[in-house]
Amino acid sequence: MLGVKLILLLPLIGAILVWMIRKRFLVNLVAISLSLFSFLIALFYYLNLDRTKREFQFIFSYRWISAWNLDFSVGFDHINAPFVLLTTLITTVAVVLSAKTIKEKLSSYMALLLLLSFFVNTFFMSTNFLQFFFFYEAMLIPSVLLIQRWGGRNAYEASLKFLLYTFGFSLFLFIAIIAVYFYGGGFRFDSLSQLSLTAQSKMLLFISFLLAFFVKIPIVPLHGWLREAYYEAPMPMTIFMSSVLSKMGVYGTLRIAPYFSDTVSLVSNWIIALCVFSFIYSAFVALTAKNTKIMFSYMSLSHIGMITAGVFTGNILGYQGTLLQSINHGLLSAGFFYIAELLQRQTQSFDSEKFGGLSKRVPALTFFTFALIMAMAGFPGLNYFNGELLLLSGIFKENIYLGFFSVFGVALGVLYLAWFFYRVFLRKPAAEMSYYVKDVSSWEFLILLLFFLISIYLGLNPDFVLLGLKNIISFGGKV
Amino acid sequence: MTQYLLLLPEITLFVLGVITFCYGFIRRESKHLWIFGLLTFAVSLAVAVVCFNHREFSAEAVKISEYKQLMRVFIFTIGLLVLVLSYEDLKKNVNKAAEYFFLLIISLFGMNIMIVANDLLILYLSLETFSLALYTLAGFYQKERVSVEAGLKYFILGTLSSVLLLACIAFLYGITGSTSYEILRSMKVEDFSFSLGVLFLVASFAFKLSLVPFHAWAPDVYQGAPTSVTAFFSTAPKVAVFSALINIFLSFSLQTKPEGLIIILSSLSMFLGNLLALRQTNLKRMLAYSSIAHSGYMFMAFLLSDNLIVLSLIPYLIVYVFMNIGIFAVIISIKEETLNKYYGLGKYNPIVALCLIIILFSFTGIPPTAGFVVKLNLFKNVFSAGYSELVFFALLMSILSAFYYLRVVFYLYKDAPINFKYNKNNITLALALLCCIFLLLVGVLPDLILFFFFKLW
Incomplete structure (x- = not known):
């Protein structure tokens, strides 16, 4: 399940990239394109969601804290899927708007915004x-x-x-x-x-x-x-x-x-x-x-x-x-x-x-x-x-x-x-x-x-x- | 011969320390002294790592188990880090470097013995060894009034703590005729002299851990001592004393635990530490109060049963040490301790500001930093042991702490005073960055620190 991971990872990668690139144009380009991609992938999985099942689907999990027998796992179900879609869409809109309106320190700003988007997406998708x-x-x-x-x-x-x-x-x-x-x-x-x-x-x-x-x-x-x-x-x-x-x-x-x-x-x-x-x-x-x-x-x-x-x-x-x-x-x-x-x-x-x-x-x-x-x-x-x-x-x-x-x-x-x-x-x-x-x-x-x-x-x-x-x-x- | 092998790292440290001192004493202005100092710690650290063994050894007065060895390695690491921190301080005072190194080495030696001690007398001797060195270190700047005052205050109150420990030993010896830890297990609660002995013991250790109401020395000493020494104060003695206390508590049987005493001491420390930190204007003084509060959180762990103490306390201790070393590295690298000098730091020195932000968020316990993970681990265990009200109180207090920690974060982006110069110092900055990376890494992958101990038990 590479795809579900990508919804989360794209903003994170974007945040790191944007923080390192300091050129205004490139920052905008990277931030807008990555958040848009993340939205499109979320949409793709949203449409492929099996609405008759109750449990989480497209689960990606990774052993996180063995001491507590806990996995880091993200997945979609009928409740959180619309929220993920909303988050990725609004992130894209916010990034586009920021690209036009934020005057100073754009690259740190974009990095934080994309990081925020990553955190919120992971929050919604956590199981x-x-x-x-x-x-x-x-x-x-x-x-x-x-x-x-x-x-x-x-x-x-x-x-x-x-x-x-x-x-x-x-x-x-x-x-x-x-x-x-x-x-x-x-x-x-x-x-x-x-x-x-x-x-x-x-x-x-x-x-x-x-x-x-x-x-x-x-x-x-x-x-x-x-x-x-x-x-x-x-x-x-x-x-x-x-x-x-x-x-x-x-x-x-x-x-x-x-x-x-x-x-x-x-x-x-x-x-x-x-x-x-x-x-x-x-x-x-x-x-x-x-x-x-x-x-x-x-x-x-x-x-x-x-x-x-x-x-x-x-x-x-x-x-x-x-x-x-x-x-x-x-x-x-x-x-x-x-x-x-x-x-x-x-x-x-x-x-x-x-x-x-x-x-x-x-x-x-x-x-x-x-x-x-x-x-x-x-x-x-x-x-x-x-x-x-x-x-x-x-x-x-x-x-x-x-x-x-x-x-x-x-x-x-x-x-x-x-x-x-x-x-x-x-x-x-x-x-x-x-x-x-x-x-x-x-x-x-x-x-x-x-x-x-x-x-x-x-x-x-x-x-x-x-x-x-x-x-x-x-x-x-x-x- | 094997008995001596057990203490090989300490012996190495001591011998090399004496050599370093002699060299520094003879050649005052030498720059090689630094290399000697670093080598002393590095070699003993290496010896401790090489000697790391999964079996349990026991000689009469000394007992070595797996986690004790780990703590030993950890203490050496702290020594190394503090040595790096003190580079800047010592550049000003080159002619006292030999004494500084020797005191540092002797105190680490004492702390190590304290960790492995299995006898109350050894415990007392090691406590005195490192305390005497620390008193001198606190007053290391003889020409500055605050520093001397700090040393004196620490000395007077510290002696009281030693006397209490002696009283405890006397009581226990009076009942049993032995000073070994092993006899503690056979004790009964009804015995009044035993309860008194435990009371003295906890009080004496509470001095070293700066728990309320034995905290009075901490703020002045933290503020007055040289910053690198403060970094040392806030970390190494706590590790040593907590480990020794763990050893003693592991030898108690479950019924003899002074439950009420622990609850009172820890909740008072959390409350007063966080409350008094709110209005501090000096960062070092604020950190003194914050360390009081953190000691309070950590002290809660003694309510737990056997291995849970180790599982919840040691990770907290490790993360706490890295947070403290990190923040003192930041203080040393910009050489300012009053809070209003931090205005606008984010503009002039973004890397330092970033480090400070990560460390302060970790102090507050907000994910994804290590502070959150260990706090959750500790609180979860205490909650499961049935002290839900205490956990609630601790959480309430940690919210209070959010205010004074994060206030500093906001200062970083205020407008800076005009004509203000910030210092830059690459070595300590690198150290601060290292601590930040550690904190973030553990915060994101808690297994690094939690599972390690989980496996150990």
Whole structure:
């Protein structure tokens, strides 16, 4: 299985190469081509995945720690495959964007970005808990350095906050994994099904898993790092964080939830209520934000709340919804941050009050922005609609009141996006910054078109992500 | 004759050390002294490696097993590394080089004997041998006030520790009429004098390991002593004392373990060490507190049963030594110890900055560095032994430590003060790089360090 290895190895090789080559042109060429190749290989394996099997496929394993009887092994299954695809795609987009926008120390920057991509890919593809945790933490090093060295004015505080939050709460994951090893007899994911624990201890274990994941996602009471980290990070990094790093937590919950179905059924209402609260609260904050980057950060935070809620509904609809919507959210939030970056690059401003009347000046950008907004608002035929439908039906099935609140949150989501569109593209008279905005150039057009096409494709064919999932996952007999 | 063969590496070290001292004493300004010093360590290291044997030897007062031989090799390696580190320090003080070498050699000799000792009296003698050398080394810069102060402080508190050890020996001898380790196994917990003896023993060793509440000497000594000596302080004595303590604990029967004492000492050290390190502005002083905290983590290992102590403590110790040697190599190579001098280092000296980043992440215990692997190994074992609350506390404390370690990483990319000159020093830089490579390699392939010991037992 050379190929599966290549998905991981190409970014790693790229990171080393890029670090040694110092020429700007070559750095860009190597980084873009290797990340693109990695994406294509991931796509190839994704399409060849046998969706009727439950276990990991295309496994590459290597004896890692003999003392603990542990292999370093990577593989694909129906849950992690979409995430790997998303990671490789977003890496490519982030690398292309960085090649154009990062001015200083490009080669170290690219090396760190590719290293980050390697860590995250290995995290998603790992087949045991220790490897999972290893890369969950390892990814902190490149991401913190990226935020801190290439970030904005307050990047020091932002990165320290991000680091301390994530590292601090990962202690719960650390304890949980040691407990799984001790009580379940190994680091494999299925050890969770053989836990010899009382219901109460199992609940503790579940909560400590959740605490770690909820900081990474994040869900509202634990989101203290988000605003600064997203705002101060360089834009490609913000894109990477909001569309890939936040999915690490979601993937973690998706991975463990089926094993805890009896525990979930005890507390599901509370957790869903927390997630929905996060959804609505962040939507309100986004409503007040005038700064586009902050608004999109809160938009990302808001939607990820509802996405997480799906896992805990304890039925297949919500579970499917979470998986599908994670991918959709990754694409769309990347698109939105991309647009914010486009506006900022030409005007040095994130302030939406300083724009206006752009619709006549830049028709192509207006079209794509509007398409993304329609998608995010849940327009049928575009990708977000399917996932939202699944999530809402999952939540409604579990608790009708929480379902009602989620619909309210969805409505709020339309509101702030519409407001943003009005302020930046429609409002007259146009403010001064609008005169500096030019329409998208060819490569930007290509990227936006790519987002748009994927959005339409996934909207019409959600089975591309979900195929066969229904037959495989079970929640203790509940459907 | 075979008894002497057991101690061949130590004897080699001692003889060559005396020759080096005499040569250096006669020809003060000689540059060849360096070669003599290096040869002394290299030859004894080679002898120790060649003598490496998988069988267990036992003479009356000395017992040699496989892991003890390994520790011996390791101690020699540390000696070699510290010698390389001290090159820069000694260039300024050429006329004292002979004394420096001799003290270093004598202290290593003492530490080696301590590791192989199988008798409390030998233990005491070896402890005194290396302690006396260390007191002098701490105050090696006679003209600098802080250095002399450090030496004096260390001496006064260190004597207290020796007295405690003597008291312990007296108690145990009083009960049993023997000073051999073997008698410890037959002891019972109910015996009050025995408990008192163990208390004194642990207290005495806690001084050398700088565990709270016996840590007061560490920060001043670390800061005051010459940097290469600090590097030596933070590594070799800990290895020796931990190994000796392992030997003693292996001879205890399981019930006689002072469980509460271990929990209190280790949790206090973790807590205070990490807490006090938070606001330090001097890197060496910060490392003193960090070493207190790390001693606390390592001390938890004594809660485990027999071979698990070795399996979880020794890998930690090895990685800890390489982290310390690495970071002191960085300090020596840029010759600055106050933290605000590290601003902007990443711009002017990227390689040193890279080393520092890797080492600090390893100190924090973030993968893929070796610090994570050994921490996981230790914590996992302690958790499995049933001390989950203690592990939780230790993890909480290691999060606290993330703040002060990684603060330094962020300083590296701040704006540097204008007109600031950084020193460059290729030898120590190479050493720091070596340590980094080791840390990364072990971090990525933990088998290198874990499986090795796994096989040994």
